[in-house]
Amino acid sequence: MAKKAKKVTPLMQQYNTIKAKYPDAMLLFRVGDFYETFGDDAVKAAKILDIVLTNRNNGGEKTELAGFPHHSLNTYLPKLVKAGERVAICDQLEDPKQTKKIVKRGVTELVTPGVALNDEVLSSKSNNFLCAIHFDKKQIGVSFLDVSTGEFLTSQGNAEYIDKLLQNFNPSEVLVSKKSKTNFKEAFGNDFHTFYVEDWVFQPDYADETLTRHFNTKTLKGFGVDTLYEGIIASGAVLHYLSETQHNKLEHITSISRIAEDEYVWMDRFTIRNLELYHSTNVNAVTLLDVIDHTITPMGGRLLKRWLALPLKNVEKIKQRHQVVQHLLDNNATLQKIQNHIKHIGDIERLISKVATAKVSPREVIQLKNSLEAIVPIKALASQSNNEALRVLGDTLQSCDTLREKIKESLNEEAPVNILKGKTIADGFSSELDELRKLSSSGKQYLDDMLERESVRTGIPSLKIASNNVFGYYIEVRNTHKDKVPEEWIRKQTLVSAERYITEELKEYEAKILGAEERILAIEQQLFSELVSWMNQFIKPVQQNAFLIGKIDCLSGFATLAKNNHYTFPTIDDTFALDIKDGRHPVIEKQLPPSEAYIANDVFLDRETQQIIMITGPNMSGKSAILRQTALIVLLAQIGSFVPAKAAKIGLVDKIFTRVGASDNISMGESTFMVEMNETASILNNISDRSLVLLDEIGRGTSTYDGISIAWAISEYLHEHPARPKTLFATHYHELNEMTETFNRIKNYNVSVKELKDNVLFLRKLIKGGSEHSFGIHVAKMAGMPQHVIQRANKILKKLEKSHSSDELTDKVKTLGDDEMQLSFFNLDDPLLEQIKEEIIHTDIDTLTPVEALMKLNEIKRMLVKKKQA
Numbered sequence: 001m002a003k004k005a006k007k008v009t010p011l012m013q014q015y016n017t018i019k020a021k022y023p024d025a026m027l028l029f030r031v032g033d034f035y036e037t038f039g040d041d042a043v044k045a046a047k048i049l050d051i052v053l054t055n056r057n058n059g060g061e062k063t064e065l066a067g068f069p070h071h072s073l074n075t076y077l078p079k080l081v082k083a084g085e086r087v088a089i090c091d092q093l094e095d096p097k098q099t100k101k102i103v104k105r106g107v108t109e110l111v112t113p114g115v116a117l118n119d120e121v122l123s124s125k126s127n128n129f130l131c132a133i134h135f136d137k138k139q140i141g142v143s144f145l146d147v148s149t150g151e152f153l154t155s156q157g158n159a160e161y162i163d164k165l166l167q168n169f170n171p172s173e174v175l176v177s178k179k180s181k182t183n184f185k186e187a188f189g190n191d192f193h194t195f196y197v198e199d200w201v202f203q204p205d206y207a208d209e210t211l212t213r214h215f216n217t218k219t220l221k222g223f224g225v226d227t228l229y230e231g232i233i234a235s236g237a238v239l240h241y242l243s244e245t246q247h248n249k250l251e252h253i254t255s256i257s258r259i260a261e262d263e264y265v266w267m268d269r270f271t272i273r274n275l276e277l278y279h280s281t282n283v284n285a286v287t288l289l290d291v292i293d294h295t296i297t298p299m300g301g302r303l304l305k306r307w308l309a310l311p312l313k314n315v316e317k318i319k320q321r322h323q324v325v326q327h328l329l330d331n332n333a334t335l336q337k338i339q340n341h342i343k344h345i346g347d348i349e350r351l352i353s354k355v356a357t358a359k360v361s362p363r364e365v366i367q368l369k370n371s372l373e374a375i376v377p378i379k380a381l382a383s384q385s386n387n388e389a390l391r392v393l394g395d396t397l398q399s400c401d402t403l404r405e406k407i408k409e410s411l412n413e414e415a416p417v418n419i420l421k422g423k424t425i426a427d428g429f430s431s432e433l434d435e436l437r438k439l440s441s442s443g444k445q446y447l448d449d450m451l452e453r454e455s456v457r458t459g460i461p462s463l464k465i466a467s468n469n470v471f472g473y474y475i476e477v478r479n480t481h482k483d484k485v486p487e488e489w490i491r492k493q494t495l496v497s498a499e500r501y502i503t504e505e506l507k508e509y510e511a512k513i514l515g516a517e518e519r520i521l522a523i524e525q526q527l528f529s530e531l532v533s534w535m536n537q538f539i540k541p542v543q544q545n546a547f548l549i550g551k552i553d554c555l556s557g558f559a560t561l562a563k564n565n566h567y568t569f570p571t572i573d574d575t576f577a578l579d580i581k582d583g584r585h586p587v588i589e590k591q592l593p594p595s596e597a598y599i600a601n602d603v604f605l606d607r608e609t610q611q612i613i614m615i616t617g618p619n620m621s622g623k624s625a626i627l628r629q630t631a632l633i634v635l636l637a638q639i640g641s642f643v644p645a646k647a648a649k650i651g652l653v654d655k656i657f658t659r660v661g662a663s664d665n666i667s668m669g670e671s672t673f674m675v676e677m678n679e680t681a682s683i684l685n686n687i688s689d690r691s692l693v694l695l696d697e698i699g700r701g702t703s704t705y706d707g708i709s710i711a712w713a714i715s716e717y718l719h720e721h722p723a724r725p726k727t728l729f730a731t732h733y734h735e736l737n738e739m740t741e742t743f744n745r746i747k748n749y750n751v752s753v754k755e756l757k758d759n760v761l762f763l764r765k766l767i768k769g770g771s772e773h774s775f776g777i778h779v780a781k782m783a784g785m786p787q788h789v790i791q792r793a794n795k796i797l798k799k800l801e802k803s804h805s806s807d808e809l810t811d812k813v814k815t816l817g818d819d820e821m822q823l824s825f826f827n828l829d830d831p832l833l834e835q836i837k838e839e840i841i842h843t844d845i846d847t848l849t850p851v852e853a854l855m856k857l858n859e860i861k862r863m864l865v866k867k868k869q870a
């Protein structure tokens with residue numbers, strides 16, 4: 001082994017030492033003008049980047065090798081990160097020309113999916129969150145940090161709450177301690193890109209110290225997070241990871257804030273998914289965000305996403321947003337002007353982060369300045385408005401005069417992306433620079449003059465001056481005039497038809513020019529980096545502007561949305577009723593062909609007369625659409641938007657639950673049904689008097705009898721619950737219509753259809769009353785099922801209906817607990833009775849949820865049914 005190691009080249013020895021420090025990362029090793037990868041890294045890189053994989057001999061062993069030119073880093077790095085790789089960039093830390101030994105190298109940045117500043121990795125309208133999760137005995141702590149914007153948030157709570165936050169913030173990378181690996185997987189599944197960190201990092205003292213050191217404060221009290229014991233530990237781990245990944249310039253992370261759970265509408269992961277707010281299981285599906293997003297800036301886009309994930313619960317704050325939208329609609333000219341200026345604002349939030357991390361390019365500093373310039377008229381427009389909330393926004397915007405002025409006088413308006421391209425610093429900013437520039441630009445004239453002079457002196461008409469990398473400036477003489485060349489010229493190169501010479505004067509001149517150019521670059525770099533460090537003092541005001549512009553952008557976007565789609569101002573107050581007139585589904589209405597109009601519907605729910613609406617109707621009639629549009633209208637209203645309805649009066653909602661029964665067409669194991677029941681159970685345990693509950697075909701995932709029993713019991717539970725949550729229940733089971741007879745706040749509605757001879761016409765109007773049957777066969781016919789299948793199905797249906805009246809079933813359910821469930825068909829000494837007795841004795845009533853109780857009952861019922869059939 002030792003023998004082999006001796007043969008390894010010094011370069012590979014250096015590589016191996018560095019690689020050993022970053023075993024989990026792909027190491028991009030700078031060699032000359034290339035970034036090289038070796039061994040397994042090379043195999044992976046070649047595959048991901050579609051570059052050539054070669055072999056090199058490394059001390060007698062073959063090593064795979066793949067590389068790319070260093071200037072292509074911005075093209076290749078994002079591809080690696082997007083493929084889920086952690087990439088360690090190892091650079092040359094000294095000028096190779098200055099050393100005779102092997103060049104010093106070291107990792108300058110570790111780029112991981114959650115820690116990226118590169119525009120090609122980031123998506124402008126989404127945050128890129130790094131997250132850490134800390135499992136404690138009592139609670140789970142969570143922390144989210146977007147290093148590209150400087151946002152740093154924390155919270156803590158139970159697994160359900162943390163799960164919801166993970167859904168909302170959708171982190172690109174989650175840090176978990178090694179010992180909590182299983183805990184994490186069990187609680188949150190395998191969907192996240194996780195990285196396991198040493199356990200010691202997740203310690204309270206270490207976290208507290210890391211955070212207070214970063215913020216340069218004694219305690220975390222000022223941020224209002226000091227009581228979040230678990231949250232702080234997670235936040236400490238996030239900061240630790242940043243330093244591990246060589247991100248040490250973090251001045252843009254100016255504060256940490258608590259995600260105030262109690263300020264926002266509660267929606268769990270099922271609800272967020274079912275409502276397809278901002279992602280959908282189907283990649284081609286249009287989400288609510290797609291429809292409502294009329295923001296222009298990246299800050300607005302990101303903020304809108306946040307608003308959608310965290311709708312407000314404070315009536316006054318919501319009203320304020322509505323009033324701004326109304327004001328902008330009433331003052332269309334102002335709206336247009338604001339949006340025209342907003343168009344010129346770039347991603348100032350990420351630009352200022354790049355300033356803090358010293359990764360900003362000259363052109364980006366100009367962009368920042370231009371964006372800040374566009375803010376000035378917006379500030380004026382908003383400040384002059386007679387809407388108070390908008391005026392406050394305007395007054396709080398900072399015009400950043402000093403910053404803009406300084407950038408203007410320091411930088412050339414056409415500054416390049418790459419400082420080495422020159423012309424970054426403005427003329428007139430530095431007299432030394434101006435002098436050197438004069439020297440360098442007068443060079444052309446000087447050369448022309450010299451050429452002219454030499455041409456006259458030597459009598460050679462076709463003299464040419466040019467330069468190359470090998471011997472700098474030279475004079476080229478065509479072969480025909482070779483004999484006229486003066487003696488003092490020194491021949492350097494012979495071509496087929498010409499000779500190249502250098503002269504004393506040319507060399508002297510060259511030294512001057514080259515010296516000047518080098519000096520120009522050095523001065524430009526120095527002045528630019530001075531400017532960037534000076535700009536650091538403006539991080540806070542620019543971040544504040546970013547937030548305010550995001551807000552104005554979102555609210556202007558809401559105005560555009562309302563104008564384009566005929567949305568109306570919703571009334572929102574502290575009452576409990578929900579009264580929607582002519583409500584529409586914001587997404588479906590945009591997707592219908594122009595020939596089809598969306599049929600609007602009224603929905604009224606309250607806690608006194610109409611708490612639960614049972615919606616029956618055939619498949620495809622529009623039941624789900626009504627359920628979802630009701631939730632979406634409430635949501636839109638509570639994020640401050642207008643709503644797709646003729647009128648909407650909304651008593652504040654604090655939790656939205658939606659559950660969709662497992663669909664019939666997927667194979668239905670007990671486990672799928674179990675999932676459905678578990679999900680439903682969590683609603684029943686969490687309802688409040690302001691909850692809106694939407695149940696879509698719950699109970700469908702099991703046999704009809706089970707299904708009806710469960711749907712019935714859930715509805716009964718919701719009706720009898722003192723919170724009286726407002727509920728919409730879409731169901732195929734028209735048997736449930738019987739419930740209105742016993743439960744006075746349950747009302748029957750159906751989505752109307754017109755029955756034609758052997759077909760149905762969907763009218764999609766929600767009307768009072770139950771429905772008789774579920775039209776499944778009509779739908780099958782419409783779907784193009786062969787004629788004989790349809791005929792056969794009709795026959796079977798008739799037969800079943802005759803032999804098995806559903807009324808019989810409903811009667812059974814209705815009188816459950818009366819004498820209907822006579823147990824007389826078995827003897828008292830029957831072993832089954834004994835078994836049931838045991839079941840009941842061993843059931844712990846205190847810890848049983850209602851649904852579990854129901855399932856237990858169902859189990860017992862099944863034993864009895866089996867016995868009866870036997």
Ligand SMILES: Nc1ncnc2c1ncn2[C@@H]1O[C@H](COP(=O)(O)OP(=O)(O)OP(=O)(O)O)[C@@H](O)[C@H]1O
Nearest residue numbers: 588597598599600618619620621622623624625764
């Ligand atoms: N009010 C409406 N106006 C116009 N089209 C509608 C309306 N409601 C629904 N639709 C159309 O009908 C389709 C089916 O609606 P939806 O999924 O709500 O039916 P459903 O009754 O829930 O059906 P299923 O029981 O099969 O789930 C929608 O995708 C939409 O294209």
